Amino acid sequence: MLEGKKEDDKSQSDTRPSWQRGTVPSEADDSDDIDWDAPPPYEQYFGNDQRNVSTTLEDNGRISMFFGGAGGRYPSLPPLPVYDPRVEQVRSSAAQSYPLLNIVLQVVGSRGDVQPFIALGQELELVGHRVRIATHNVFEQFVQDSGLEFFPIGGDPTELMAYMVKNPGIIPKFATIRAGDISKKRKMISEMLKGCWRSCIDPDPSTGAPFVAEAIIANPPSFAHMHCAQAMGIPVHLMFTMPWTATRAFPHPLANVQLADTDPKTTNFLSYGLVDMMTWQGLGDVVNHWRKNTLNLEPLPAMVGANLANYLKVPFTYCWSSALIPKPFNWPSHIDVCGFFFRNAPDYNPFPELDQFLRAGPPPIYIGFGSIVMEDPHQMTRIILDAVRICGVRAIVSKGWSKLGSGVEHHEDVLFIGDCPHEWLFKHVSAVIHHGGAGTTACGLLNGRPTAIVPFFGDQPFWANMVFSAGAGPRPLDGKTLDASTLATAIETLLHPSTIQAANRISDRMRNESGIKSAVRSFHRNLPIREMHCDMVPRQPATWCWKKGKRTLKLSHRAASILVEHKKIEASSLEIYRPKPISIENRRWDPITATTSAFLDGVVDVGSAFGNLVESPIKEYRKVKSMERENSNLSSLSHSDSSTLSIRSGKTGMTGSSVIGQSAAGAAGKAVGRGFEKVGMAVTKGVIDLPRAVADGLHNVPALYGEEVRDYGEIRGWKSGGKVGVKSMGYGFYDGYVGFFTQPYKGARDGGAFGLVKGIFKGCAGLLTQPGHAIFGVVAYPALGLYRSLNTAHVTGAQGEILIAQKEYGIFLAETDRMDKGEVERVMKDFDEMWLAVREV
Structure with missing residues (x-):
């Protein structure tokens, strides 16, 4: 993954934020609750009476996987996708009208990893997009010499390279832990996560030109891609030179599979999930801490976080030649093998x-x-x-x-x-x-x-x-x-x-x-093009939405500017538009494990909140007291200096130490308030999660014996929560009682006497579980929607930063992107016609 030559360019200035300087976070920041030295598991065992799977770290850093037990039963492989040429034709024809986007390419690695993305970025610019490459600081000159925008995410590829040579696989050696390299690498990854997020919304560091990402292309080791896309509601596309998607054809490149009378196709497929799980166990706490504290997103459970790309069906383009490795048959249509990325051969005269x-x-x-x-x-x-x-x-x-x-x-x-x-x-x-x-x-x-x-x-x-x-x-x-x-x-x-x-x-x-x-064609084919287009200006991406009655208009910055300027709409009525909303839910498989996991998660969240309630005020008090003592240098202040300090503080008669003490006490008091708020949210979430887990678990029981379950849609707020609650109530009783009679009939029709027995079992199971799902769901789902509506974290923090960035970018476009009179008149005319049609309806 990492190759190339070392660059001499270093950070531009020590005054830049730590994620731009390539440094690691200090011990005094909001990451104190992370155990940076925690090593990942060196051995895992997944076993029961039917199957025996273990993973062990080898001396060369790869993961040895043992699939033991003759005749052992493993999860059945998913069916091979059926290729439908009509789907590919639709995708290809739609891609011809792609909108012109701001695209950020997030790349972690060495020069050899960055170079293919430079070639990709140049091609994307050639077809009309604006491209920013977000990578390590040392590659700034390399990127800018290619004519592309550069954004620093921190991290030192030289240190990453030395670490990888010492620890060739994904799991480090004990000597590395003793040397303290684990902590350093995990902190570096934390900084790169923050840098990748800033690359989506911060202005160009060189020119100051505002930038807001409308799509993300990344290599998987940058880790931030899908989470940034979820926070912004934009498409994400992964590209890599190494297999990252489960296949029957060959095992994961980091896995050394040891067979024991086991089907090689099965073990090849399972090796990807095992590597993903062990990788997540090594970095999941760092990613979740960043999601929670920077992006205001809920932490991901292990089974979801380790399998997120597959869970979200993220488009993947593999950059190798099918002449060397053909595309495996089990990869679906949103995964492409396109060929190696080659830049144009540079002019070179040998010395x-x-x-x-x-x-x-x-x-x-x-x-x-x-x-x-x-x-x-x-x-x-x-x-x-x-x-x-x-x-x-x-x-x-x-x-x-x-x-x-x-x-x-x-x-x-x-x-x-x-x-x-x-x-x-x-x-x-x-x-x-x-x-x-x-x-x-x-x-x-x-x-x-x-x-x-x-x-x-x-x-x-x-x-x-x-x-x-x-x-x-x-x-x-x-x-x-x-x-x-x-x-x-x-x-x-x-x-x-x-x-x-x-x-x-x-x-x-x-x-x-x-x-x-x-x-590039693969990227365009997988864009949600219909959802991304502005309704008023062709080929402009939609950034804002305007609602009137049942009609919603998707508006680009240009269209919104025209309509606001000519008083067709109010600026305050515009909302941020999310063309590719991403919903990540913790899938519940059955009521027992669902209830248990929800209860344990709730206990952990509430315990963590109470711990933070106790620790946070103390930390804030000590931090403020220490900082102000250092800044004011009270030990060397004279009586007159202390008086000056008293006057400036606005509190006469108080000494400098009194001011410091009061300031520290105030910070501690605010921390207590925030702590109680977190405790209240954690308790509320726990109270809601328990009945919701029961509802989800009961709802998914038919999936355990091969039946499909209904999808009620995503819960974003109190309205969608209420709708899902009503659906669960109606369909729960309907499916339970109707299935009690129809399942035996279907079973007998398709499988004879044995099928009849199975149908009776399915009907009884549905009768016992689905009405219960209805009863719990009609309470839990609306409560969850209300909780998400009341939880204001999504309108501040990261979402607030996105709103500010979009406004600044809109102002920048209005000042630099001159519109002709004909376009302005056409937009207003189209708006009037649309509004007239709405009023007539």
């Missing part, structure tokens, strides 16, 4: 030493490990030199972040070089050996170069195995056991005619692909 070396003999092999930070680069240098000598070949070695070749004097057959564009260099070599970054792998195969990979972490083992399976290179090389003999054998395999032919076959197919253009 004299490189030019002379290439002309001095047959094409050399390339060896380089990019941004990998090795523990012993001198040993790797010796291995390379010995292997080259054994094979009698010439080599160009990239020094990379490990600075290979340091201390080596002139070598006749080996040239050590610094940064050089792979797009140019790989045209002049015979084969390539590298760490297996997706971009480097793609560039080598595009040029028909046989490829040997020494994987270190992330998706690198995956690409090493895919290249080997395609016949374009040797088996993956283990960097820890690599020696000159092993590397020499790999070089001989690379230069074998059959390996060269396989690489050329892949190259021929890749040259007919256009990954970036296909990715």
